[in-house]
Amino acid sequence: MKRIRVIPVLLLHEGGLVKSVRFKNYQYVGDPINAVKIFNEKEIDEIVVLDIDASKEKRGPDIERIREITSEAFIPLAYGGGISTTEQVKELFYNGVEKVIFNYQAIHQTSLITETAKLVGSQSVVASIDVKKNWLGSYKVCTLNGSETTKADPVSFARQMAEAGAGEIFLNSIDKDGTYGGYDLDLIKQVCEAVSIPVVACGGASGLPDFVKAVDAGASAVAAGSLFVFQRPHQAVLISYPSQQQLEQQLFSAIKQ
């Protein structure tokens, strides 16, 4: 049986945990350490923690805060936000981070991906690609929480990231973020076909059937935010995660081989 990683994504913003809709309208979710504790008890596969203020504020990772979080995470933790030097990478790993995620620097300082891969190995280097459709309907890579749109198209950018040494692509659709409208399957398909490294799909998941569709489109792992921190229909904060039985029956056995 092929196991698929199912990954909750947590956003750090102004000291708390938030969730966005299309990278806007941040809703407060709670305390990050408490959330990680609960996810840890649920024996989740992996967790992604993104400090969405760091690059905007032109500062590095808050190591003290991250150490508090990793001390509660007995699962792989990938961190992204404000990493601009290999010294910071070393410090993050020493403090329990398993993978580092680059978004702003992936675009503006691609050599950092290469240097980091040499230092910690490709399997610990993730290139995060935020994608938005422009008014002509073509996909463009964005950064700084979607506020800066680049000219790059996600397919060639993903290739460039893999060549630079990234071991994984974290592919997030801004248009789908927080909407529960399902993943952008065309985007996933295009990027997965272009690279031989794993692609993690993110943005728009509303349940296990969406995970199956993303994997069938080529994704190696699936990620979600709102789905794991809110209870619908009223968006009350409730941390949840599918049981092993649900994953086996509704995801692992449901995907095409």
Add this chain to the structure above:
Amino acid sequence: MIVIVDYGVGNLTSIQNMLKKGGTTSLISGKEADILSASKILLPGMGHFDNCMQRFNASGLRSTIEKKVFTDKTPLLGICVGLQMFMESSEEGNEAGLGWMAGKTVRFKPEQMNHSLKIPHMGWQEVKAVKQSALWKGLEGSRFYFAHSFYVQPASVSDTLLMADYGYTIAVGLEKDNILGVQFHPEKSHRFGMQMLQNFANNY
């Protein structure tokens, strides 16, 4: 005291945290005196094989650990590249391995896989023991977290303790006398990893 060898590589704090969660205190150290008095030794490793080997050789700890392992028979557990370093060589780099176990470290071969899988192998996989071991007590049917593009190929089949599937079946754990190593990350494999580290701490 279990000593986690600090030679400038790896997620040492995570290993210490996981041991602590299971009730075992440990020491992160790169000092010869600490290693000489260690009851067990844990050798982490992460990143490029050559980088790990160069740093380990430059640490000045190699002969001390070799004395502990081969003369004093102190139990040794390697994790990830820590395990890969036990072999004679690695397809990832040019540095010689430690040669503490016969065999080599090789790259995944996508063309031999029964269906195409992405490399690096990242994620959780069920791990099966192929011989009896105190390391695997209570761990039948458990799953562990992997993040790697290379794996070990021991020269002697009898050295293999654990196997897992990724495209094809590979060795993911070795045990020969007092030398043990695992390819996955017990420190990041919640209750299963905790159990395995406790088994190493208490049963050897």
